[in-house]
Amino acid sequence: MAGLPLTAWALRHPWGDDADTVLDRLRQPPVAAEERHSPRPAMAIAVDLLEELDDRCAHACSRWGASRVACVVAGSGSPILSAVREHTAVAGPLYHLVEANGAKVLASADRLLRASLVDAVLAGAVDDGRGALLMLERHGDAFVELWASAEVTGAADEPHPDPAVVQRVVSSVWSAAGRPPLAYVHTQAASPKAVADAGFEAGSEAGSNVGHARSVLPDSVPWISTCVSTSAQAPGDHAIDVVLAAASVSRGFMPGTPPRELEHDRVLVHTSSTGGHHVALLLGARP
């Protein structure tokens, strides 16, 4: 099975406007995420992101035909879709996944491409204050690819991930992609308070709130939380998490401190959101 290339991405975060800046910031002492910018409206952020991705969107529309390029978003859906209509030539399916997050829309994009319903998807999530968009294509020149995705729904609104549900979603990914050795699992923090309670810091290895899910994978695989979220349910944060995971594969280093080279070129992104929805994405370097 071939991976689907992530041909472009862009993010807006209080720590910076590109993945490298945010990853570099994770190597410094922990600070509040809002240290740099005051929140901006989702529409303004979406326009910013689209301007940054303008060339890639135009290239995808030219290559595949505008009607074969889709856009799937979460977060502040209507403003993002309006911005996409106004600022790009994308003319394929455009829709908003309600109560979804940035990882879930990537899973949706993955299915749309594997089903041959479209040839490229602009996917992501933007909230008031932050967000990220990624371009996923059928073929293309990219260092990082999406190898598999899976979704599982557990009991709604659990305060912590149910290990059985995590096991099911990871097993689903394995059934699609085999069991490649992983560099790390990129997981979101349950909340800033949970981060503090669990005793781990931004960019450090995740602690007890994912510890019970370790049974799914060998102990040697670290679970990393970038902890850049201000809210566990902010869809834009999860899109940023996907970008940071992809960027870490591209850089060859784990997020956070101390700097460690990736031992393997595959990263599993795991998120959970409102309603007990769990998503797993397997990202990796192009072979």
Place this chain on the structure above:
Amino acid sequence: MTAPPRGAATIAAAWDADSGPPNVELLPRADRRGVSFSTRILAHVLGRVVAGSPEPLSSVPWVLGVGEGSVPALVPGSVLRRILAPERGLVRVDAGAATVPMTLIEALAHLVDHPAVLVAFVADATPPYHEALAAAWLLTRESRADAPLVLGPPVLRRTSSYSERAPRAEHPLASALRLARAIDVGQPTVETVSSGEPDRPGSWRIELCAAF
């Protein structure tokens, strides 16, 4: 590249104001009083699908089309979600006027991973469309079904202006109601739905055709 999937459409149900009081037997008695009307009509249609489905709805992904501009906290179904416990993922699609074709595209995409998917639509009686309605059916992979009707991917047709397609001011989910009724009686049909993009006029064509 493989051909886009088509789905066999089976076991459909629909509810609108002409259908009489919704049947909420699917809901536990303790929950019946406290739920929203949209949850009640969704329970009505899902109850019919549950009764006819060869497999429990918990074993298929759910794709739910919701009314234009739905506020997440008001989206119905949490009680139903608890009762029917979908385990394969639940997606809620909002695309304004194009919610029906976009929901169908999202549902068809699920068939690459799952043999069947539940498609449902629900809207409460809220402005500007003062009609509540609900519809649901199962989509299954064409190869494993003996259903008489198949649903292909909605196709977008651009028009030079809105006047060419004589738009009607109708409920954005009305086409879902008509599709459910057509599936229920085994009648092929074609629905044309506005893309909802004022600056780029066009319409989505949804074709429910005979399997053979």
